[in-house]
Amino acid sequence: MVSIARKNLFEDIPRFLVAQAGIMFAVSLVTIQLGILNGFTRSTAQLIDNSEADLWVAANEMVNFELTQPLTLEAVITASGIEGVSRAEALMLSGGRWRSEDGKIGRVRIIGFDPTSKLFSPGEIVDGNLLGIEQPFSVLTDITNLSSLRLDGVGGTAEINSAPTTVVGLTKGTQSIVSSTTMFTSLENAKAYATAGLTSRVFCDVGGLNGLDCTTTYERLDADAPVQQPQALTIADPITYVLIGTQANEDLEALKQRLESAIPDVKVHTREEMATITRDYWRLRTGIGFILGLGATVGMIVGMVIVGQILYSSVSDHIREYGTLKAMGASDRMIYSIIVEQSLWMAVLGYIPSMGLCLGLGAWTVSTQGIMILITPLMGVGIFGITVLMCVGSALFAIQKVTHVDPAIVFKA
Numbered sequence: 001m002v003s004i005a006r007k008n009l010f011e012d013i014p015r016f017l018v019a020q021a022g023i024m025f026a027v028s029l030v031t032i033q034l035g036i037l038n039g040f041t042r043s044t045a046q047l048i049d050n051s052e053a054d055l056w057v058a059a060n061e062m063v064n065f066e067l068t069q070p071l072t073l074e075a076v077i078t079a080s081g082i083e084g085v086s087r088a089e090a091l092m093l094s095g096g097r098w099r100s101e102d103g104k105i106g107r108v109r110i111i112g113f114d115p116t117s118k119l120f121s122p123g124e125i126v127d128g129n130l131l132g133i134e135q136p137f138s139v140l141t142d143i144t145n146l147s148s149l150r151l152d153g154v155g156g157t158a159e160i161n162s163a164p165t166t167v168v169g170l171t172k173g174t175q176s177i178v179s180s181t182t183m184f185t186s187l188e189n190a191k192a193y194a195t196a197g198l199t200s201r202v203f204c205d206v207g208g209l210n211g212l213d214c215t216t217t218y219e220r221l222d223a224d225a226p227v228q229q230p231q232a233l234t235i236a237d238p239i240t241y242v243l244i245g246t247q248a249n250e251d252l253e254a255l256k257q258r259l260e261s262a263i264p265d266v267k268v269h270t271r272e273e274m275a276t277i278t279r280d281y282w283r284l285r286t287g288i289g290f291i292l293g294l295g296a297t298v299g300m301i302v303g304m305v306i307v308g309q310i311l312y313s314s315v316s317d318h319i320r321e322y323g324t325l326k327a328m329g330a331s332d333r334m335i336y337s338i339i340v341e342q343s344l345w346m347a348v349l350g351y352i353p354s355m356g357l358c359l360g361l362g363a364w365t366v367s368t369q370g371i372m373i374l375i376t377p378l379m380g381v382g383i384f385g386i387t388v389l390m391c392v393g394s395a396l397f398a399i400q401k402v403t404h405v406d407p408a409i410v411f412k413a
Contacts, residue, residue: 020350045275090112304394347387
């Protein structure tokens with residue numbers, strides 16, 4: 001029976017190539033769509049996954065990593081004095097307007113942190129020096145952003161919110177698909193960029209840290225006013241998160257409760273919880289997950305239609321041979337096995353080149369565009385199962401043709 005299945009498959013090479021091209025297209029479409037969905041959800045929380053923080057202190061209103069209400073530096077000071085906390089660090093997120101030397105503008109996401117941080121990592125440094133961001137108005141960015149920022153590399157200059165900017169280093173694998181171009185810098189520089197063109201005023205009332213409850217307001221300066229140099233943060237300055245490193249064998253749930261009791265209006269999350277909240281937001285509360293899943297479903301349907309049409313046409317062309325087998329006493333099960341085996345060969349021969357193509361495409365996109373097409377081993381096994389199901393399911397339509405074959409057909413003119 002194997003020889004009959006192979007003969008039917010390979011006797012018409014042009015038809016075979018058309019069938020395999022259809023399967024490759026369908027498998028590639030499903031794989032790429034699911035790979036982009038996996039890579040997209042992974043990239044939204046990549047900075048959280050890369051951190052060494054055991055706990056993240058965020059405002060109660062936090063929706064995801066980029067959408068939250070600010071805290072103040074006072075929260076860091078308070079957290080550092082709580083039992084079980086070995087280290088507390090501030091993380092600051094803000095937006096800005098990038099203006100390249102040729103006058104082109106764009107949106108950037110600024111992330112400020114301590115360059116000597118033990119809890120936050122901007123990713124792998126491929127060029128330059130991490131400590132370079134301690135210099136005034138210096139940033140790191142992902143190497144895949146150079147083209148969009150109109151930069152040649154380290155040493156490139158531009159403006160962020162009217163403040164001068166120098167790129168002192170390049171990272172790798174840190175740019176999220178859904179985020180604006182990311183800039184990493186020190187807390188002092190992040191504050192300077194956020195307040196560029198503004199002047200600050202601090203108002204303090206009795207209460208809060210050391211008997212004072214302070215808030216900071218900003219007023220816009222004249223356009224010609226000089227940009228202030230970066231300055232250290234005060235207790236009233238806004239930050240976005242407090243990263244917590246815990247002591248060995250510390251009970252995280254108990255520490256979470258102590259932090260929430262000591263710092264008003266916050267919610268404390270573990271690193272895993274923080275990543276899950278962010279991924280679920282983008283995957284479930286936006287239309288991106290639905291669209292990518294729909295594309296994968298359409299690819300599978302297209303593949304089933306193409307394979308079904310090819311197999312049905314093949315059965316029609318060999319209907320006399322199947323009638324001969326039935327006249328010789330071959331069972332329906334034996335004949336069906338020929339068609340199913342032919343479909344399995346089509347699945348295997350279509351899957352292997354498709355997966356190789358998708359893996360190569362994924363490597364190219366992540367290195368040149370910063371877009372991750374994440375194809376895991378488990379996903380590869382699942383795609384192979386979908387391919388087999390698609391081809392065997394298509395074979396069922398062709399089997400219906402054989403079911404009604406009359407053995408007497410071999411004696412007809």
